[in-house]
Amino acid sequence: AKKEDFAVQAPAGVFVETVTSVEHYTDRLFRFRMTRPKEFRFRSGEFAMIGLMVGDKPIYRAYSIASPAWDEELEFFSIKVPDGPLTSHLQGIKPGDQVLMRKKPTGTLVLDALVPGRRLYMFSTGTGIAPFASLIRDPETFEKFEEVILTHTCRDVAELKYGFDLVDEIRNHEFLNEVVGNKLRHYATVTREDYSYKGRITDLMNNGKFFADLGLQPLDPVIDRGMICGSTAMLKDTKEILEAAGLTEGANNKPAEFVIERAFVG
Numbered sequence: 399a400k401k402e403d404f405a406v407q408a409p410a411g412v413f414v415e416t417v418t419s420v421e422h423y424t425d426r427l428f429r430f431r432m433t434r435p436k437e438f439r440f441r442s443g444e445f446a447m448i449g450l451m452v453g454d455k456p457i458y459r460a461y462s463i464a465s466p467a468w469d470e471e472l473e474f475f476s477i478k479v480p481d482g483p484l485t486s487h488l489q490g491i492k493p494g495d496q497v498l499m500r501k502k503p504t505g506t507l508v509l510d511a512l513v514p515g516r517r518l519y520m521f522s523t524g525t526g527i528a529p530f531a532s533l534i535r536d537p538e539t540f541e542k543f544e545e546v547i548l549t550h551t552c553r554d555v556a557e558l559k560y561g562f563d564l565v566d567e568i569r570n571h572e573f574l575n576e577v578v579g580n581k582l583r584h585y586a587t588v589t590r591e592d593y594s595y596k597g598r599i600t601d602l603m604n605n606g607k608f609f610a611d612l613g614l615q616p617l618d619p620v621i622d623r624g625m626i627c628g629s630t631a632m633l634k635d636t637k638e639i640l641e642a643a644g645l646t647e648g649a650n651n652k653p654a655e656f657v658i659e660r661a662f663v664g
């Protein structure tokens with residue numbers, strides 16, 4: 399269908415935005431950027447419902463916004479599920495194509511849902527790094543915390559590239575690099591390929607290797623805060639470790655020591 403047709407078909411009350419760039423990392427992962435409606439406001443770490451017209455029906459899926467709140471475009475990091483209702487179509491988008499976005503963002507991985515602390519841990523697997531891609535490009539994160547530790551675990555090294563590119567981008571960004579300085583640490587591991595950092599983050603916390611590698615003390619509910627984003631099983635296992643260390647789960651209306659969001663698939 400022509401673009402004009404698409405915009406006409408699109409349901410009322412949703413934004414129709416234009417894709418500006420697409421980068422494929424592996425046969426399972428890609429990122430895309432699109433235009434941002436002027437009136438669309440969100441807090442770094444939130445997600446939005448992103449969709450496409452499939453036939454004559456809109457299909458939506460929750461996507462963490464990977465770009466920071468100050469960015470004039472919107473970025474998303476996506477899995478490609480071969481028979482996924484949305485991602486099987488979304489993986490084919492090209493610059494110039496149109497994407498739907500529902501108007502209201504939401505989510506719990508926001509700085510407001512945490513009580514003040516000294517160090518912020520961001521635990522992610524796979525596309526679960528997306529909300530943290532937003533938060534580590536937001537100066538407010540570094541105003542609130544002295545140290546930010548981003549962990550990312552994927553099956554293989556190629557899947558880590560989005561995270562490495564992100565940290566490079568910050569280092570090469572004049573303003574952000576100044577704000578972030580040496581407060582950001584990136585700990586990337588893989589589980590299904592040989593690499594210098596190997597294993598699930600949960601196992602590496604339980605056996606102490608993670609803390610030893612970074613020269614950190616065990617988790618301390620007085621100074622440490624956490625955000626977790628990954629598969630359902632990863633959330634459960636990571637949450638157990640944080641709770642065993644005495645941290646409690648918070649929410650927007652009840653800030654506490656850590657918050658959780660599932661990385662959406664399909």
Ligand code: A2P
Nearest residue numbers: 523524551552553589590598600629631632635
């Ligand atoms: P593993 O290879 O041992 O399953 P996926 O691509 O399937 O979403 O997985 C992303 C990463 O999350 C993989 O490295 C996977 O490790 C890891 N993972 C899966 N389940 C858990 C869990 N319960 N706790 C921590 N990491 C997990």
